[in-house]
Amino acid sequence: MQPSDGAVYQRLFAQVRQQHQQCASAPPWYSVPAHSTNFGDRFRTDIHGNLLQQEPIIVLHETVASAQSALNFFQTSHPRDEDQASYHELITLNGWILHLVPWSKRAYGAGNSTFGSETVQTNPRLAPSVNNFALHISLETPPQGRHNGQHHQGYTPAQYQALGWLIAQTGIPPARVTTHAAVDRSGERIDPRSFSFATLNRYWQTDRPC
Numbered sequence: 001m002q003p004s005d006g007a008v009y010q011r012l013f014a015q016v017r018q019q020h021q022q023c024a025s026a027p028p029w030y031s032v033p034a035h036s037t038n039f040g041d042r043f044r045t046d047i048h049g050n051l052l053q054q055e056p057i058i059v060l061h062e063t064v065a066s067a068q069s070a071l072n073f074f075q076t077s078h079p080r081d082e083d084q085a086s087y088h089e090l091i092t093l094n095g096w097i098l099h100l101v102p103w104s105k106r107a108y109g110a111g112n113s114t115f116g117s118e119t120v121q122t123n124p125r126l127a128p129s130v131n132n133f134a135l136h137i138s139l140e141t142p143p144q145g146r147h148n149g150q151h152h153q154g155y156t157p158a159q160y161q162a163l164g165w166l167i168a169q170t171g172i173p174p175a176r177v178t179t180h181a182a183v184d185r186s187g188e189r190i191d192p193r194s195f196s197f198a199t200l201n202r203y204w205q206t207d208r209p210c
């Protein structure tokens with residue numbers, strides 16, 4: 001396996017960051033770096049030496065816990081592989097975007113997972129996953145949804161607005177925006193629960209100009 005400098009993702013971030021600075025109505029966006037044990041390099045090749053050429057995808061999640069307790073987890077050192085987890089961005093209930101992991105790096109948002117037939121194995125001890133070509137964006141779960149049930153009342157308009165703005169700026173096409181539930185192969189992940197793509201699409205279209 002050869003590490004990648006993540007230049008494609010770095011350029012994407014720089015482009016979105018510049019658009020954020022130029023857009024007065026853009027959502028607040030703060031940097032809250034995750035501890036470096038919770039993410040790693042992207043790779044140019046997989047464990048078999050195959051050159052990797054997947055285009056980026058966006059994978060949506062929810063925190064289940066509060067944003068604060070999720071942040072506490074991501075900012076804590078986790079030396080053991082099985083304890084490490086992170087997203088690139090987290091969107092709070094009030095519509096703030098929290099930048100956790102550089103886009104040039106591989107956030108550990110999904111374990112055993114595949115996007116269609118696209119999946120990459122970068123660790124011989126772990127199942128293939130989408131992490132190598134994913135941008136992971138998580139939504140803070142509303143207080144009444146902090147349980148293991150199948151549903152909750154859903155996300156706030158401010159969250160959809162911030163998410164719609166962020167996704168639109170990346171230029172990543174709708175066909176490559178998915179959910180953890182959709183890419184999961186473990187049978188254990190159902191997030192983001194009660195998420196509405198129809199609602200997202202309304203903000204995605206109307207917020208595109210800025």
Ligand SMILES: [Zn+2]
Pocket residue numbers: 060061062109180189191
């Ligand atoms: Zn998830």
